[in-house]
Every structure is written in C-alpha cells, then in structure tokens.
Amino acid sequence: MIVDAVSRQLRQILIGVAAIWGVQACGLPGAGVDSGGDLKLLYAPFSLQNLPPFWHYENPQPGHFASDDPASPLFWGDIDGRIALGLRPAAGPVHLGRRTNIAILGSPYLAFDWRITGAAQAGDGELVLGFRQQAVDSWTERDFGAGIPGVDHIIRIPVGVSETGITSDTGQTSSWQRDFFDLPALHRRYWPDIDPLSVKLVWIGISVPRPASDYDKGVIYLSHILLSR
Secondary structure: OEEEHHHHHHHHHOOOEEEOOOOOOOOOOOOOOOOOOEEEOOOOOOOOOOOOOOEEEOOOOOOOOOOOOOOOEEEEEOOOOEEEEEEEEHOEEEEEEEEEEEEOOOOOOEEEEEEEEEOOOOOOOOOOOOOOEOOOOOOHHHHOOOOOOOOOOOEEEOOEEEEEOOOOOOOOOOOOOEEEEEHHHHHHHHOOOHHHHHHEEEEEEEEOOOOOOOOOOOOEEEEEEEEEE
C-alpha cells in the first residue's frame, strides 16, 4: 500500500454516515451509508459520460467508453455474469471516484472483487481512499460540491498486490479474487496517534496512475466494492 500524508499530492496527481452508530448523520445526504450500514459501489452500471451525484471522472475522454475500443481507459463489461468496471492501463492515466460521508468506525469494512486479464499487471490499477479528521457536526457548504474533496490522509491500495507481494508472477487470474480491509486498523497502522473516532472516509477512487503502452490488451476488472459494518 502507498500512503500520502497530505491532500496536495493527490490534487497534483489528479490535476490538481452516518457518524458512529447512535449519532445522527450530518451533511452530504445520499453520500453516506444506508440504514444497514452499507455503501455499494460498482454493483450496477451507470453512465461514464453523465455521472450520478457525488461521482467525479478525472480527465474523461469523450467517445471512448466501449470495451472493444483500445483508447478507452474505463468501460463497463459483463464478466462471468457480473457487472464489472474495466480499467485498461495502456489508455491511462485516469481516475474515477465518489465522495462519501462515512465514519470509519460506523462502517469499518471495505471489500472489493478483482480480476486481471491479458498482459495487465498487478498494481497497474489501484483503489484510492481519502480520509479526513472531522467532527460529526462540522460539515460546511464546500462539502456538498462536486469533484475531489480536501483530505488529510490518503491510502492507495494496488489491485492484485498483497502485503507480502504480488499475487502471481504475471498478475493474471483465471477467476475472481476478493480483497478485504478493516479501515480503522488500516488507518491506525499509518497514523497510530489519531483517534479513529474523528476520522471519516470522504473519497473512494479507482485509478490507473500511469499508462502502460507495452501491453495494450490487458484489462483489470473491478466489481462489488462494498463498505459495511
């Protein structure tokens, strides 16, 4: 995992809850978890040209959203009967993400499914998590805007790379794999002096950080990204 301590670096790279259970949620309606403590991403397709609320696509390429278009960095596909977002590393870099409003102790678990095909490599795609230290009742008007929010800490999770190394020599997998993370434990690992009670997950991004032109047929598929308690 790759960690950044300030939001400035994320802006440069990209160009630029309920609260704890029992406490009433504040601000950013619809961007937090549901009554069961879940927030589901990538369970159903949506338009990459006309994004739903709270989503942001950095450096979109109009007209390049088809699975058979080698210039398409992102596209939807039906892989083994499930809806999946395809990331084509050779067409990157690109970043798609969603604002959230989630206390990490309220919905502490992150899970996502992934599959790497062709010549794509483990680590070519990543999840980008943006955290902010913020009191439950301190949301302001700027938190309701579009685009990437200000964050205090960033964790990047390379797809297909475990904490002990790459999943396989090539990164390719013949079946879907699932990764699972405990967000409070993950945050404490890098920032042990910060009380997780005050930490919110305010951004979940999907990124190809750099183009990989030498293997234009490789695709990383992501599906079933879920935050839960």
